């Protein structure tokens with residue numbers, strides 16, 4: 001491996017990608033096999049050298065998985081996406097094989113901690129725990145069953161994701177049903193030969209439509225289309241995933257999948273997830289009732305006999321309340337958020353905050369013409385820190401949501417981190433909520449870059465407990481709500497910056513609905529937890545029950561939201577993570593002076609104490625190092641109540 005040379009991607013055509021994915025994967029997996037053979041047959045003399053060889057294995061497997069998991073979601077060619085899934089499967093199989101190898105485990109179990117520094121000691125402890133959690137101590141028959149289950153779970157996860165990714169739906173509406181939508185959106189959606197307009201479930205169509213379209217029936221049709229993606233095909237897939245995860249947890253000696261999963265998180269115990277869901281739901285109930293009451297009152301001006309606010313009415317009436325009662329017109333707001341200027345502003349803001357510079361690289365090959373690349377360096381001394389790719393607009397067969405994908409894991413002295421933002425924003429004017437999402441996802445990218453300079457792969461980049469990973473991103477969202485920050489890039493066609501008093505009203509308006517939003521999040525968290533705990537035979541019926549219990553809005557007949565709830569694969573029973581992280585994000589943000597968001601001392605302390613250490617410390621310790629005290633619920637509870 002050449003030191004610190006960035007990855008050169010192949011030419012974007014399918015053949016070049018197929019060859020590249022195959023060659024690099026085979027090479028990496030062969031190297032990993034050889035390292036493991038040597039570890040077992042000619043173990044190094046010291047614990048440190050043993051861990052270093054294991055680090056090479058980690059790097060090889062991680063590189064293959066990162067590359068494959070990215071391109072299975074973003075490459076324009078379906079054949080490449082499938083090949084990437086296949087190569088990722090091969091890497092996972094090899095990882096499972098290593099984790100179940102008692103001879104390999106014996107090499108680590110026999111190591112002496114003496115002479116290891118704190119990081120290496122932590123690595124050895126985590127490695128031993130990881131072998132135990134893999135099932136290495138089980139009898140041969142059980143190990144074989146574990147291997148089969150893990151392989152099947154990988155295939156099921158891939159199938160689940162593919163069905164969602166390729167399952168975009170659409171509705172057809174008459175042009176007059178577009179009433180309420182912004183003019184630029186209507187211009188971009190001309191009627192077809194039959195006189196009807198197609199509105200898809202992709203975000204740039206669906207978010208404005210459910211926010212602005214006056215036609216309640218069309219809004220409901222679109223919600224039903226969105227909430228039936230993957231339905232019914234993904235239902236048996238999910239039930240098999242839940243069943244196999246429960247069986248796997250049992251074979252490994254745990255009561256349930258949530259128990260197994262929570263052990264390596266901040267929350268530690270499965271039942272603590274249920275307790276957390278109840279705690280947040282209780283805290284949110286009064287603010288939620290109050291704001292739903294406001295929505296219902298406004299809805300009754302249009303439909304006097306309405307008894308409840310439907311899910312398909314929520315965004316629309318929240319927008320009306322914000323416009324009529326809180327003096328924020330989203331259609332005016334969006335005129336300040338041109339995609340190109342927002343992207344430039346994002347780089348400027350994060351550059352100032354974290355001391356980074358971004359140099360555009362228009363000379364590099366990328367997988368699609370819409371993708372942009374930048375080299376990232378430390379502003380203070382020009383030291384290269386890594387490379388990022390931004391793939392920010394929707395296209396057919398592409399990942400449907402917003403996420404950061406690793407392209408290369410950074411390893412100190414060996415390879416710089418490279419990451420990719422994969423989102424689905426419009427190319428013209430954005431909603432302010434899109435801007436917030438962009439800042440959020442960029443927070444993951446910054447974490448990957450700044451934290452990606454550790455020597456051990458296990459601890460490099462976003463290598464923290466999974467229920468902490470959202471906190472840095474949720475905190476960065478705050479910068480997308482600051483008038484001074486926005487004035488730097490949010491300018492309308494006439495070049496006028498967004499007025500500070502409008503931003504102040506936007507912030508007040510954003511507070512509207514935070515209670516019912518929290519309840520909706522707890523509905524999703526409850527789905528993720530209870531579906532794993534119970535694997536209910538009737539997925540739709542259980543979804544309905546949980547929605548009625550936690551959400552403030554009723555279940556919509558004919559839908560099955562879990563079938564397109566991508567987090568059920570990647571986050572498993574841990575969707576509570578978002579709210580758990582938000583509690584910590586609000587607490588961390590309390591250290592910043594709201595009038596001086598770029599104050600260098602606190603931003604630098606945050607960068608160096610929370611992001612840069614990657615996974616070398618427990619998240620609770622990182623937060624304590626930054627705040628000078630343990631994290632608490634206080635800032636979150638105060639924010640929810642205010």
Ligand SMILES: [Zn+2]
Nearest residue numbers: 440444470473
């Ligand atoms: Zn996130």
